[in-house]
Amino acid sequence: MNEVNKQAGNRWDPTLVNEDLAPTPPSKRNWNWWSYSAVWMGIVHNIVAWEVAANLVKIGFSFWQSFAVVAIAYGVAFIAILLNSVPGAEFGLPFPVLIRSAFGYKGAQVPVFLRALLAIFWFGVHMYIGSKAVGAVLSVAFPGWKSLGDYQIVGMDLNNFIAFVICWLLHAYVINHGMERVRKFELWAGPLIMILAVGLVIWAVDAAHGIKPLVSAPATISGGEFWGTFFLSISALLGTVATLVLNISDLTRFSRSQKDHIIGQGIGLPLMFLIFSLMSILVASGTVIAYGGAITNPIDLLLKFDHPFIVLLGAFSVLISTASVNVATNGVSVGYDMTNLYPAKLNFRRSCLIAIIIGALSAPWLWYDSFDSIGEVMGAIGATMGPVTGIMLVDFYxxxxxxxxxDAFYVRDGLYAYRQGWNIRALIAMAIGVLVAFLGLIFPSLDYLYSYNWFLGVGFGGVIYYVLMRSSIAKSPDQAERIDAAS
Structure with missing residues (x-):
């Protein structure tokens, strides 16, 4: 706590700050543009993003329609992430601290807790996905590997259980070495998966006897069904990065300058997401030609090659990319979110280790494969996080x-204290935003609205927050003066 005491001058409340929640000192703001490009390469190159994009082919879109969905979704995501990156880089503060400005130091625990739950949820899912890659590697390396499936432990075949434990240990190793290890890990984990993706695209072009058959296949849906599915798919893709829109300041707080994270994210986010998604769409189109149906999971496709070297290289790449995105997104987020809940007892490493333990105990192998639609799951995440995004952007800008x-972030009587730490206006705006985003699921007659859930959540959450805050300021000149003074 020496660095914290030095910055605070003993003014800050120790229950609201620790080393991980305090402003990042200049000595630790060492992430350059390449650091952010590499981090985003690691985030982009994951099986969930691959499957969501490949699923566009499976549900009936043509190549160019799929391209439009991807371009719009990640274009919108980039704008939102860039806007929410600025305060992190400017003030060196993580998401759980910045959100106190809108919700109050106690009210902020509500969105922080929800974000932590989602991070833990995805921790378990990605570890399970990564364990499948481990299993693919071990099945090639050890001929008797599959025979272990005759034994059961905690609802899993023994071989799958061993693979899951190995994947868990990999995550624990990376996380236990803190944020600097995350940065170094991403420098090579991100580019590695591109080798696999390029190889699969080459295979798809060869299987189709040229690229033209891959991009010229017609769509199988049209009319109202097409447009509803089109916008729902955009929301699903936004759902893959909706949580990152919120906590991107957890990463940009380490930026050397605003220019570094803008350039790095410009290269690593929209460009790499677009390239990677187009690769998955081309490969999915190739599987339709080669096997008569779209294969959206790259591990399933690798196993069809029945070539030990290809399976080993491909599965290892998938494992590294899965661990990469899990640590860079869910690990970083939950590390700060849980630390914010109990700053006196928890720090980044302890929080992450707790998260991967809970993620494992959630037993994703019992329920993940039963999801009927990955698009609906991503859409629900976007609908939940959208209103908080709108509130954060309106509050800052x-x-x-x-x-x-x-200083006001770390005291109980400052500008962001509101009424005993709660800003009821932000909570009302968030609740209404979430309700509107889910109207399409609640009322069948309004099901078309769910296709726009993320946009509705951001819009209603932000607008209602602005109206309530401006109304409050109009009624309270003292509060207006305090805000003007801070500005």
């Missing part, structure tokens, strides 16, 4: 005018 009082 319109209410706070791009300025924060850093």
């Amino acid at each position: 319109l209410i706070r005018r791009q300025n924060y009082n850093v």
Whole structure:
């Protein structure tokens, strides 16, 4: 706590700050543009993103329609992430601290807790996905590997259980070495999966006897069904990065400058997401030609090659990319989110280790494969996180005018204290935003609205928050003066 005490001058409340939640000191702001490009390469190159994009072919879109969905979704995501990156880089603060400005130091625990739950949820899912890659490697390396499936433990075949434990240990190793290990891990984990993706595209082109058959196959849906599915698919793709839109400041707080994260994310986010998604679409189109149906999981496709070297290289790449995205997104997020809940007892490493333990105890092998539609799951995540995104953006750019009082984040009687730490206006805006985003699921007659769930959540959450805050400021000149003073 020496660094914290030095920054705080003993003014900050120790229950609201520790080393991980304090502003990042200049000595640790060493991430350059390549650091962010590599991190995003690692985030982009994961099986969930691959499957969501490949699923566009499976549900009946043509190549060019799929391209349009991907371009729109990640274009919107990039704008939102870039806007929410600025305060992290400017003030060196993580998401759980920044969110106190809108919700209050106690009210902030609500969105932080929800974000932590989602991170833990995805921790378990990605570890399970990674364990499948481990199993593919071991099945090639050890001829008797599959015979272990005759034994059961905690609802899993013994071979799958061993693979899951190995994947868990890999995550624990990377996480236990803190944020600097995350950065170094991403520098090579991200580019590695591109080798596999390029190889699969070459295979798809060869299987189709040229690229033209891959891009010229017609769509199998049209009319109202097409448009509803089109926008729902955009929401699903946004769902893959919706949580990152919220906590991107957990990464940009380490940026050397605003320019570094803007350039790095510009290369690593929209460009790499677009390239990687197009690769998955081309490969999925190739599997339709080669096998008569779209194969969306690259591990399933690798196993069809029945070539030990290809399976080993491919599965290892998938494992590394899965661990990469899990650590860079869910690990970083839950590390700060849970630390914010109990700053006196938890730090980044302890929080992450707790998260991967709970993620494992959630037994994803019992329920993940039963999901009927990955698009609906991603859409639900986007609908939940969208209103918080809208509130954060409105608070920083319109209410706070791009300025924060850093000291006020760490005291109980400052600008962001509101009423005993709660800003009821933000909670109301969030609740209404989530309700509107889910209207299409609640009322069957409004099911078409669910296709726009992320946009509705962001829009309604942000607008209602702005109206309530401006109304409050109009009624309370003292609060207006405090905000102006902080700006």
